[in-house]
Amino acid sequence: MTAPSRRVLGTACETLAAADPALARAYDELGIPEWRVGEPCYAALCRLISYQQLSTTAAGRIWERTQAMFGEVTPEAVLAADPEDIRACGMSRPKVRHMISIAEAMTTGRLDLERVCTSDLDFARKELVSVKGIGPWTAELFLLYSVGAMDAFPVGDVGLMEAHKLLLKVETRMEIKEFTRHAECWRPYRGVAAHLLWGWINDRRAKAAQPSPQA
CATH class of the missing domain: 1.10.340.30 (Hypothetical protein; domain 2)
Structure with a gap:
């Protein structure tokens, strides 16, 4: 399987950023996310x-x-x-x-x-x-x-819901049904939104795990 091109992903990210402030922040901080690729087997x-x-x-x-x-x-x-x-x-x-x-x-x-x-x-x-x-x-x-379906979307994925909560800077993440309804505004790029959220939270965790620079 070949990942969507960066041009296609960039267009999708621009659309998502205009639809959701959380995704706008993720895109601003992360840029175009790396698309996870696997063989269809x-x-x-x-x-x-x-x-x-x-x-x-x-x-x-x-x-x-x-x-x-x-x-x-x-x-x-x-x-x-x-x-x-x-x-x-x-x-x-x-x-x-x-x-x-x-x-x-x-x-x-x-x-x-x-x-x-x-x-x-x-x-x-x-x-x-x-x-x-x-x-x-x-x-x-x-x-x-x-x-490589750009609108495939793993409903109920805790990592996605947690990333969205952190990006919005709110105390409580959405329940599954609420989050699923909210994600409707991401169509036809819900899969790109998922990669943005995963990419952002993984980058955040990686930076948090890095040792602090010595004084």
Whole structure:
């Protein structure tokens, strides 16, 4: 997958900045965000599943062990493996079941990622979430990273809501429903807004973690 061009992202950021003061501040401080890019493949879905409800560090270690076990994480390899061996990498039982469910859907043709990549966004969403193990959050992130859908949007992502709160300099972040309604004003660039918010808060955390200069 190729990320949207900087020209396209710049146009989107200008539009978002005009629609939302929080995004205007993020764009002013961060500039055009780096677009996260992934391959539209089975392994990308499994990686997203492995990262659910875990810290980035812990999930990264689990995914590294999973990759080391398989060499290449493919539907055929997962279906041929002993589920307990996959669990030994650190995957929970539900996550292993989800990996198997998605592998079965792909080998039978119920899930066709090439079709997902070339379909309109609504159809792509429906095909992804029709498979057990792919929830809305996973589907939206796959559409963002692996398909490059500029209006894909992971509803309920705590990092996005926290970044928006901090940018507005308010005490309490929006509830999920309120935040989802608010994000409607970002269409058709909700995915770009997500990258702006993630990029801004990650940059903020990185600067906070830097040691203070010696006096």
